[in-house]
Amino acid sequence: MTLSLLGKLGGGLVLAEAQGGFWMPPKASTFAEGVDGLFDFILILSIVFFVGLMALMVYFAVKYRRTHVEQKTSPLKHSFKLEFLWSAIPTVLLLVIFAWGQRDFILMNAVPDSALDVRVTGQKWSWSIGYPSLGKECQNKLVVPLGEPVKLTISSVDVLHSFWIPAFRLKRDALPNKYTGYWFEATQTGDFPLYCAEYCGTDHSVMTGRVQVLDAEAWKAWVASDDCAGLDPTAADYGEKLFVKYGCNACHSVEGVRLVGPPLNGIYGKPETMQDGSQVTVDDNYLREAILDPNASIVQGFAPAMPTFQGRLTDQELNGIIDYIKQLGGDAAPANP
Amino acid sequence: MSSTTIDGTAPDHGAPHEEVDYIRAKKGIKSWLFTVDHKRIGLMYLAAVSLFFLFAGVLAIIVRLELLTPMMDFLADGDAPEAAAKARDVYNQVFTLHGAAMVFLFIIPSIPATLGNFFLPLMVGAKDVAFPKLNLASFYIYVIGACFLLYAILTTGLDTGWTFYTPYSIETGTAVMASTMGAFILGFSSILTGLNFIVTIHKMRAPGMTWTRMPLFLWAIYSTSVIQILATPVLAITLLLLFFERAFGVGIFDPAMGGDPVLYQHFFWFYSHPAVYIMILPGFGVISEIICVHSKKHIFGYKAIALSSLAIAIISFLVWGHHMFVSGQSEFAGVLFSFLTFAVAVPTAIKVFSWIATLYGGAITFNTPMMYGLIFLFTFTIGGLTGLFLGALTVDVHLHDSYFVVAHFHYVMMGGTVIAFLGALHHWWPKMFGKMYNEKAGILGSLLVFVGFNLTFFPQFMLGSRGMPRRYASYDAEFEGLHALSTYGSWILALGLTWTAVYLIASFWTGKKAAANPWGAASLEWATQSPPIEHNFHETPHVDADPYNFKEIDRSQAAAGHH
Numbered sequence: 001m002t003l004s005l006l007g008k009l010g011g012g013l014v015l016a017e018a019q020g021g022f023w024m025p026p027k028a029s030t031f032a033e034g035v036d037g038l039f040d041f042i043l044i045l046s047i048v049f050f051v052g053l054m055a056l057m058v059y060f061a062v063k064y065r066r067t068h069v070e071q072k073t074s075p076l077k078h079s080f081k082l083e084f085l086w087s088a089i090p091t092v093l094l095l096v097i098f099a100w101g102q103r104d105f106i107l108m109n110a111v112p113d114s115a116l117d118v119r120v121t122g123q124k125w126s127w128s129i130g131y132p133s134l135g136k137e138c139q140n141k142l143v144v145p146l147g148e149p150v151k152l153t154i155s156s157v158d159v160l161h162s163f164w165i166p167a168f169r170l171k172r173d174a175l176p177n178k179y180t181g182y183w184f185e186a187t188q189t190g191d192f193p194l195y196c197a198e199y200c201g202t203d204h205s206v207m208t209g210r211v212q213v214l215d216a217e218a219w220k221a222w223v224a225s226d227d228c229a230g231l232d233p234t235a236a237d238y239g240e241k242l243f244v245k246y247g248c249n250a251c252h253s254v255e256g257v258r259l260v261g262p263p264l265n266g267i268y269g270k271p272e273t274m275q276d277g278s279q280v281t282v283d284d285n286y287l288r289e290a291i292l293d294p295n296a297s298i299v300q301g302f303a304p305a306m307p308t309f310q311g312r313l314t315d316q317e318l319n320g321i322i323d324y325i326k327q328l329g330g331d332a333a334p335a336n337p
Numbered sequence: 338m339s340s341t342t343i344d345g346t347a348p349d350h351g352a353p354h355e356e357v358d359y360i361r362a363k364k365g366i367k368s369w370l371f372t373v374d375h376k377r378i379g380l381m382y383l384a385a386v387s388l389f390f391l392f393a394g395v396l397a398i399i400v401r402l403e404l405l406t407p408m409m410d411f412l413a414d415g416d417a418p419e420a421a422a423k424a425r426d427v428y429n430q431v432f433t434l435h436g437a438a439m440v441f442l443f444i445i446p447s448i449p450a451t452l453g454n455f456f457l458p459l460m461v462g463a464k465d466v467a468f469p470k471l472n473l474a475s476f477y478i479y480v481i482g483a484c485f486l487l488y489a490i491l492t493t494g495l496d497t498g499w500t501f502y503t504p505y506s507i508e509t510g511t512a513v514m515a516s517t518m519g520a521f522i523l524g525f526s527s528i529l530t531g532l533n534f535i536v537t538i539h540k541m542r543a544p545g546m547t548w549t550r551m552p553l554f555l556w557a558i559y560s561t562s563v564i565q566i567l568a569t570p571v572l573a574i575t576l577l578l579l580f581f582e583r584a585f586g587v588g589i590f591d592p593a594m595g596g597d598p599v600l601y602q603h604f605f606w607f608y609s610h611p612a613v614y615i616m617i618l619p620g621f622g623v624i625s626e627i628i629c630v631h632s633k634k635h636i637f638g639y640k641a642i643a644l645s646s647l648a649i650a651i652i653s654f655l656v657w658g659h660h661m662f663v664s665g666q667s668e669f670a671g672v673l674f675s676f677l678t679f680a681v682a683v684p685t686a687i688k689v690f691s692w693i694a695t696l697y698g699g700a701i702t703f704n705t706p707m708m709y710g711l712i713f714l715f716t717f718t719i720g721g722l723t724g725l726f727l728g729a730l731t732v733d734v735h736l737h738d739s740y741f742v743v744a745h746f747h748y749v750m751m752g753g754t755v756i757a758f759l760g761a762l763h764h765w766w767p768k769m770f771g772k773m774y775n776e777k778a779g780i781l782g783s784l785l786v787f788v789g790f791n792l793t794f795f796p797q798f799m800l801g802s803r804g805m806p807r808r809y810a811s812y813d814a815e816f817e818g819l820h821a822l823s824t825y826g827s828w829i830l831a832l833g834l835t836w837t838a839v840y841l842i843a844s845f846w847t848g849k850k851a852a853a854n855p856w857g858a859a860s861l862e863w864a865t866q867s868p869p870i871e872h873n874f875h876e877t878p879h880v881d882a883d884p885y886n887f888k889e890i891d892r893s894q895a896a897a898g899h900h
Contacts, residue, residue, distance in 0.1 A: 022899065023802045035731045039802070039836035042729060046722040053693055058713055063896040064632070071633075074698025074701035078638045086690045087683060094679040094725070101729035102672050108731060109668050159505040160598060162738060166804030173664045175599065177592035180665040185590060193813065197738040197806045199498050201505060202426050205809035259421040304511045324784065 020167075028188040028213060029168035034104045036169075042097055055129045108170075111183040115151035118142070120181075122154070122161030122174035122196065123307055125203035126247035129227075135175065138228035139244055140209030142194060144186050145219040151183040158307040162198035165211055173198055186213040202260050203250065233316055239324025242317055246309065254328055261306060262299045265328040273300045356875075358868040359772065363684055373469035374871060379455030380769070382385030385479070386443050386451060387838075394834065397430050401793075401827040404820045407812050408858075421811070427495040428810035430511070436499030437516065441503030441523050442483055444750060445612065448619035449565075449757050450530055451659045455769060457534055459862035459869060460552050462543025462878040467536040469894065471529055479526040488512070498808065500609070503590035503601040507582055514583055517576040524569045527615075531565030534558055545880035552860045552884040553642055554893070557622025560646040564611045564618075564653065572608035575601065599664055604623050606657035614653045616750060618646055621688055624713050627760050628692050630858045631707035632699030633889040638691040645684035652681040662733045678728040684687055685721055689714065705779030706856075709760030712787045716752025719822035720745060723798065738808075741801025747794045759786065759837065766841065767851030771868040774848055778840035785833025792826025860884035 019025040023043070024036050064073075119130040120142075130137045142165075144150045156174035164171040165184075172180045190313050196207035214222055231241050242248055251260040262272075267282045275298045280286055289296055291313070294306035313321070359376045369377060403411040410416070412431075413424035437531050452473065468471050469549075489495050489512035497506040497513060506513050538559050542551070579601070581587045588594030590601045604680060621642075629636050636642060656665060658674030701707065723745045727733050736742060767773055796819040801807075805816045812820070854863040861884075865874050 020803070022801065024732040031731070038729055039726065039732050042725050042732065050718055050722060053689065053718055054715060057693050057696060057711065060693070061701055061703075062700070064696065064699045064701050069702040071889060073633045073637065073700050073887065073889045075890050075892065076637065076694075076698060077635050078641070082688070082694070083638055084640055087687055090686045092682055094682055097725060097729050098676055098679045101675060101731050101733075102727075105671060105675075105730035105734070106668065108734070112605075157536060159508070160502060164738070164806060166735065169731070171663050171734055171737055177593075177597060178599075178665060181440045193804065195804070195806045198688075199429075199502070199505070199808040201496070202422060202429065204429070205425060205811050215554065253418070254472055257417070259422050288627065297694050304508075305510075315594075 003156060025166045026188065026190070026192065027167070027169075028190065028192055028211075029165075029170065029184040029186055031104070031108060031168050031184060032167070032187070034107075038097070038100050038104070041100070044094060045097075059278065079183065081212075104156065108182065111151050112149045115149040115183050116124055117144070118152050120152050120159075120163055120174070122152045122156040122163065122200075122207075123247055124158050124201055124250070124305065125196070125207040126250045127161075127163070127194070127196075127207070127209050128245070128247065134223055135230045136223075136228040137230070137245060139247065140194075141228070142209065142211045143222055143228070146186050146189050146211055146213050146215045149183055149185045151181065153179050153181045155179050157312065159200050160198045161196045161207065164195045165192065166195070167192035171197055174315040187220075189213045189215050239320040239322075239327075243274075243321050243324055246313070246317075246321075250319070251306065260303075262302055264294050264325050268328065270327050274298065275300050284322055284326075287325055288318065291321065356870045358866065359871045360770075360868055362871040366385055371473075373453050373465070373473050373859050375458050375465050375469065375472060376769075376869065378472055379451050379453075381476055382446060382479070383451040384453060385483070386447050387806060389438055389442040389483070390447075393435050393443060394444045394831065396431050396435035396438070397825055398831055400428070400435060401824040403428055403431075403810060404812070405824045407814050407817050407820075409811050412810075425810045426496065430494040432808060433495050433498050435491055437486065437495065437520075437827070439750075440499050440616075441520050442486065443755055444616045445523075445527060446479060446530075447754065448761060449558055449615075449622060450475075450526075450536070452623070452758075452761050452765060453534060453561075453619065454530075456765060456862050457537060457555065457558055457874055458541070459768075459865065460555055460641075460860055460884075461538060461541055462546060462861045462874065462880065463537065463541040463771035464872045464874070467541060468533050472533055474527045474553075475529040475533070478522060478529065480488075482519045482521075482523035482526060485515050485522060489515040489519065499575070501601075502605075503579065503580060503582070503596075503598040504580060504592060507591050514580055514778065517580050521573050521576045521580070524573045527565045528569045531569075534562040535566070543878045543880050547827055548860075549643070549881055550883045552622075553625035553639070553645075553646075554622035554634060556643040556646050557618045557620075559620045560650040563647075564615050564650050568608045568611040568615070568654070571748075572612070573606065575604035575608065578604070592667065599661070599666065602661055602664055603657070606660045610657040610660065611650075613746075613749070614649055617753050618649065620713070620717075620754040621646065623757040623761040623764070624692060627706045627710040627764050628695050628861070629885045629887075630764070630856050631704060631710065632696055632701045633857070633887045634697075634699035635883075635885040635887070635890060636691070637697070639685070639696040639883070639885075641687050642691050645687050648684045649681060652677065652684075652715030656681055659728060659733070662730060663737050675728055675730045675733075679725075682721070682725065682728070689721065702775055703780070703843065704763075705783055706760050706764035708780055708783040709756055709763065712783060713753065713756045715787075716748055716756055716790065719795075720748030720752050721792075723748060725745070735807070736801055736826055738806060739801035739806045740797045740807055743807050744794050744797035744801060747797070752790060752794070753842050756786070758791075759783070762841070764856070765862075766844070767855050768862060768867050768869070770845065770848075771851050772844045772848030773851050773855065774844040775840050778836070782833055782837040783835060785829060787833075789826050789833050793830050794825050794826070796820075796822045796826075805862040857870075857887065857889075859886050860887075 117132055121128040127140050129142050154172055154174045156176045162171055162173040163174055168184050170182050170184055172182050190213055192211045194209045194211050196204060231238055253259050253263040254265045256263050256265055271279045271281050274280055292310045294308060295304045298304050359374055409421040409424040412427045414421045423495055454465060493512045495516045496509055496511045538555060578589055582590050588596045590596045590598050592598055625636055656674060656678045658670050659678045662671050727736060727745060763779055800816055800819045805812060851867040853866045864878055
């Protein structure tokens, strides 16, 4: 056990050295250098103070350990000089840390005009990432060009979330009543993790995704590709794609697995028992109500956890999703095996 | 020092009026349940907070077991996706209850309600606190509040995190109402205890005990009480509003009704940041006592330490926004709160420097209380220094809500308050129970706690800065090694704490009888017998010197003006 642990740790260290520092993940935005610089400055100060203080403590503790009953102690009670020094020096150092953090923080919030607009919407428990100028919308995936400023406008449709990209050293809460956001310029191509950093309930720990930084050529190819492209309402898989786009799949299985919400395969046309004991037959109208006003009637045994999609779906999209659920049919595995 | 003899020898032999102590003064369960004796009330609190510490500690071990591996396994029943989703719900409840129980039921009342209650009247030379019946009422209010939280746990649990952030706390199906009611009621216990202590310190100090002759523990408890009285009502209002929001949908925090969820965070942290100092200031007080008594040195910089407690109490009200640098508050507010946050670091640094300077020229005994004193200086210094990373705006944007924060506040709350609490228990154990614990067992326990604590929490700094978010039930495989280390550490920590409970309880039967003043201390609580008599002192003590005036201090040097 110990050996395997050491192996893991060693592996972790080597990996971290190759991609980032001992403390920090890879640096992949223009802000990373400044943040890491300040981090290292505070770290060095901390180590100097900590080692100095502990050395003094151990030295005093050993030198002045009680060796005999008659041992006399120093009558020292205070020393103005010393107390002034150890108030003034930390004050100056703290002001330096403050000013450094403050300066970069202001820069972090000054968005260049030319930035590419990206809209980030959090919902329990997925991220929807839209590109208004490209007509694209990705799920849990942020694709950005290398060396170009990108501005994220962040919001939430339900509770608080927080959009964290460790490689960029950036994070901002997603609020349901207000837009927040940040901007960055990626400095390294690659694939980096992104996380929800504000606790948001059951699946908070899996509300994660990837950031892909592409060089100019790859970016052009991506823009032209149909990855994350707008959906074609006449295509056969229109509903299925919507189902993923709006994150329905995060809570509703189509393979009979019980997740946060009830599985949706094989329910159409069948009776379901509601929380109040009543029986409802799953038809188009029930599905419409369940999507637009999810808490109106809850299936027995499930918590009222679904956000409303009123105002978020067009009628065409709503129909697409209902058609998809309809065609999931009744031939798959039962809901509660 | 005073007309009461404190000379390091037990006054038992031949003491003409050795009396029955407060434990044996009255018998029967009723004599405890209806007691107004501050010492008995302190012990009842001690029993209660210890129980909740055990409970919340077991929850912490469960959290660490789940985090031993990246996927959901410990809490999951099999590896089907539905089992994982269910296990994540359980995990969310476990970490929430760990936090809520530790904060509201354990740390906030830990030192003030147990040791503050027991020793504050003794240290000022009084027979009891100013309002003994109110003191008992505070205890029962605490019990009622705790029952509400227990009710929440036994029914639907709680899954909001101890911070109850809106709007999640408005819509979740768990027992938010019962829990907020519980915390609301617990707040009153805290307010009334603070009030009692402030009045006692103002009005009941023994003749001759000027403000600057008070032991620093009392300055710390006094500063804590000021915060308790001023900040706790804000928490009460906030929780009440949250309660109304859920019960009647008043729409103050709920964005669906035009409310503002970030307003809740402002209200919450306006209390909860000062509350951090409610938790740590009493620990500072304990460390001042322990370091002086067990090195037989006068405290270095008495006034600086006493006044820095008050300074911290005041500035602590102005830094709440540093919990919200990434919440969407204005940049200007962020800059302002960052500045004020660094301002609060100065008085804290002064304290640490003064404690270490106190060791200079002392006669240091390496007993269990002193071990905890030195461990405190180690762990709390790390806790304090890592706060600088989080106060710096840009660095906090990266570290916010990561494991770095988890590690930081555990170094402050556990490495600070809990270590100080353990030190205080050992320091005052002989006085409280009249028994000495086994010293070797104590040293061993302190070393296990030290190693276990650092192994548990130090790797979490690295986890956080490398990108591990907090409150995650499962995580990326790259974090496994550090999480595993942390979990192994938690086992050593649990072993150390269990060992400590065992030898302390064993001392009731096997411990040697404690002398009145086993450490040769100079403050008033050591002037009465161990355990104290019901009314603390036979005659009102008279104080004519300060509490760190040990007989070992070389007065010839002082007379020569040698500094």
